[in-house]
């Protein structure tokens with residue numbers, strides 16, 4: 147049995163290891179298109195902050211880790227797939243066959259169609275290569291304009307600020323992290339980072355980027371009429387799954403590759419996991435790309451067990467995020483925006499603007515379906531436990547409606563039955 | 566034979582010796598805010614519940630870690646945090662559905678119970694045997710893990 151894995155990010159690596167764990171005999175070949183050992187994108191901010199060196203981003207620290215597990219590695223970009231021949235063609239012209247294929251090619255950052263977006267001092271922050279370029283361009287005092295204050299944007303923001311740059315962030319939404327934070331919470335984060343000296347423009351879009359002189363500073367024009375001068379623009383405007391090489395195949399794709407709860411695509415011997423996959427959501431069953439690290443690991447594990455002939459399924463994708471914006475720690479889980487009352491929705495919101503503390507819990511009937519927090523670090527994981535476990539809270543729900551801070555007590559009582 | 570912490574809330578008086586001992590063992594100070602085991606006080610029910618990591622088999626924290634900073638201690642079965650590898654990204658703190666790995670803002674790292682390398686200070690300090698360190702196949706422990714299992718995410722086919 148030969149397993150071919152396309153992609154060597156967290157999803158590819160966890161899948162390869164799980165396959166080996168499940169089947170000591172099978173052949174495992176893991177391909178990656180970047181000129182690096184398997185690494186973790188999400189460690190890039192800590193590299194930019196100089197907390198770690200490049201080896202600190204490697205997913206596995208021992209150089210012979212994959213060899214010792216009998217996992218072969220290949221440097222190469224898959225360019226097309228032939229599902230009848232069970233064969234993948236790589237950019238260098240050679241092909242690999244497979245019995246089972248896992249697509250774990252992740253996603254890539256979008257460059258919105260703005261005049262000037264391809265100028266030399268405009269960068270995305272996605273790969274180790276990007277990180278090297280950004281590190282060489284940004285010194286204390288460098289003027290950086292960041293386009294986008296989504297989840298990844300806010301993580302990069304912290305790293306850039308810690309490099310001592312003068313930072314302006316431009317976000318189209320009406321608040322920071324609009325797709326992860328409630329209006330109150332997003333507003334609170336904005337106020338916090340502004341207090342730390344970062345300029346934030348919300349409800350503003352970049353219309354064009356011009357060079358003031360060849361290779362020199364950039365002039366950025368916003369749709370609010372404002373123009374800003376800066377040395378570097380960092381683009382953080384979302385990501386799209388890497389599915390280009392599937393063109394011409396019958397694999398069902400929407401935004402990402404559609405999979406069932408076994409992480410199997412519409413072609414039975416082909417699986418997908420991580421940022422590239424669109425799997426059923428925990429609550430609605432609707433397909434959803436969830437481009438986060440824990441999701442990549444969970445999905446890869448499920449895919450690999452099934453590829454090796456076992457049987458397991460994902461209980462459903464749950465979006466979970468944790469963010470640190472210059473010392474202000476926020477989390478969001480599941481359906482943080484809640485559902486409306488007609489569908490049994492209700493919620494409790496606790497706001498302490500002065501102390502920068504915030505907690506919102508959302509329920510459907512007596513089950514917690516989503517949460518947002520700011521300023522909470524103790525035991526926040528139980529919010530996942532309560533939501534993903536779809537734990538019936540019974541009378542404890544009313545207690546939480548009155549005092550959402552008691553979520554740990556509710557968890558111990560309802561989920562662990564030890565209170 | 567691997568051992569595990571067995572917690573019996575019935576026997577807990579809420580004296581917080583476990584929290585003091587944990588803090589002292591790990592930070593050489595008596596500061597319960599630093600403890601990795603927490604005693605929850607359910608006033609209405611008159612119950613005190615010590616709570617910490619069960620070193621679960623699923624190891625959500627370990628699998629979610631992007632930089633291999635959480636590893637298995639082969640001797641004790643504990644999942645331990647390597648401070649010099651942890652980058653402080655906090656992904657483990659939201660991945661663990663039990664809430665037993667937490668971020669410490671002072672150090673910029675996460676912390677969790679590591680079973681003190683096989684001689685847990687909390688169990689040694691507990692005056693009422695509410696916290697004991699016992700053989701891992703003791704039935705009470707299975708029960709505790711069964712509760713924990715109710716918050717599972719992916720199903721556990723051990724292929």
Ligand SMILES: Cc1cc2nc3c(=O)[nH]c(=O)nc-3n(C[C@H](O)[C@H](O)[C@H](O)COP(=O)(O)OP(=O)(O)OC[C@H]3O[C@@H](n4cnc5c(N)ncnc54)[C@H](O)[C@@H]3O)c2cc1C
Pocket residue numbers: 152153154155156157158177178179180186187188189190191222223224225250251252253271272273298301302388391419420421422437438439440442468654656
């Ligand atoms: C700066 C930054 C910060 C982040 N912070 C967080 C965070 O705090 N929390 C969080 O949960 N997530 C975070 N993320 C997101 C997280 O990194 C991703 O969700 C995760 O990497 C997804 O893993 P993956 O294996 O699916 O994809 P990837 O890590 O993208 O790996 C895919 C691999 O496939 C390779 N590949 C692509 N196309 C091909 C091809 N055609 N052939 C062969 N190989 C190919 C790629 O080169 C890559 O190595 C962050 C991302 C970035 C960039």
